[in-house]
Amino acid sequence: MNPASWWRTLNIRTRLSAGYAATLAGLLAVYAGAVFLIVSERFGAEVDRRLDQEVEIAERSLFVAPSGSLEWRSPAASADEHEPMANMLWVDVHRADGSLLHLQLGGFARGNPVEPLTFAPDRSGFFSVAQPNGTRLRILQRHIVVDGGPKAVIRAALAEDQIRREMAIILLVLGGGLPFSVAAAGLAGYWLARRALAPIDRITEEARAITADRLDARLPVLNAQDELGRLATTFNDMFSRLENSFEQLRRFTADASHELRTPLTVIRSVGEVGLRESHDEAGYREIVGTMLEEADRLALLTATLLELTRAEGGRGQIKREPINLCALVGDAAEFLGVLAEEKGVVIALDLPALPPTVLGDGTVLRQALANVLDNAVKYSPAGATVTVAVQADGERAAISVADQGPGIAPEHRERVFDRFYRADPSRNSRTGGFGLGLAIARWAVEANGGCIEVESAPGKGSVFRMVLPGGGAT
């Protein structure tokens, strides 16, 4: 298994804490390295500064005797608060011919006897020397001219071991603390990640229990403000929508079966009665006529259901073509003219001089208008007038269909657009429609980006208004 796919097999909390610990380890290592470099650099500079100081003190202690020979004068102790020779191994002064003028063993050398190195007159400046016994010395060797006369070479030496020991301790503290800090941070990270992700386990458990039969169940929302809370809320909203759709589907299936059962029951019982008793030809004709009538209703219902299902299934195929609303209204009025005439209802048109145009699917909208107009004619008493009006204000256009029928009670007003909903329960499916016409009209108008609304009061007629976006004059 390659490392990338192995990494993906780990759970999120392990990955989070491991990634966190690795990042911290990298940062701490860089930090420790930088600290170590800076400290060792500063220690080195401090050593060289001390050597330089010792050499300067020694330089001031040299003078030329009246005889012309180079002499050493002990400096007054702690004259300038400097403790001479502290930490030093030794300071020595050689004459130009290489003979030793002065040697002073330093405080550090007490108890650690150190042999001064063999004098090498050619060397100059700072240098480090490794002793055979393993100790390392840092030496400053400076050539000077005393009072413009004799030359001398001053050497100051310091053991680097103590500094090295201190550096080793620092390295140990920095390096040794690092794994502990990283391990502690990793564990703390793991604990935090576990705590933070614990609700996911609960959400997973709860989500597993939600099935099509239990769509009313909801996920626990522990804190609606955090990411997991928002996730659970989003899921809960989705479950609500699913529950709604399932409920609608269930209702639709139940209503459709109910509607289909009624004509089937009628056909069956009429047939049974016809078989049980003997009839004359006219009697049989009437029985067959009733059966055909019911079969027609059955055919019409299945065709309407099919139309609705097809329409809703083909939501994406709505056309967007310019539709002249006045022409659309004229068409629908003509189409339903015969029906209105039969009922003694007059269809009056109230159209603007400049016909407004909207973008939409003409066939679909014509169907919606036909359904609404059909209802207006169907529910109007003989001699009544149905007025179809078109209005537009440039941004929106509306087609309204006003009738002088029985009106719709407030409790039914919103529901008349639901499938299979009939406002008047006494008007059964044999005399009225199936309760699908307005459902189709609502779908058609909404699919064209508009909305359909109704204004009505019992006894005062109804006004159905289809509002569509657009509507500039052509």
Ligand code: ADP
């Ligand atoms: P239906 O085929 O039964 O007419 P619709 O979906 O077209 O079904 O209408 C649903 C119900 O709304 C009708 O059963 C009727 O009670 C009520 N309704 C619709 N249009 C009108 C109207 N113009 N006047 C009074 N009631 C209406």
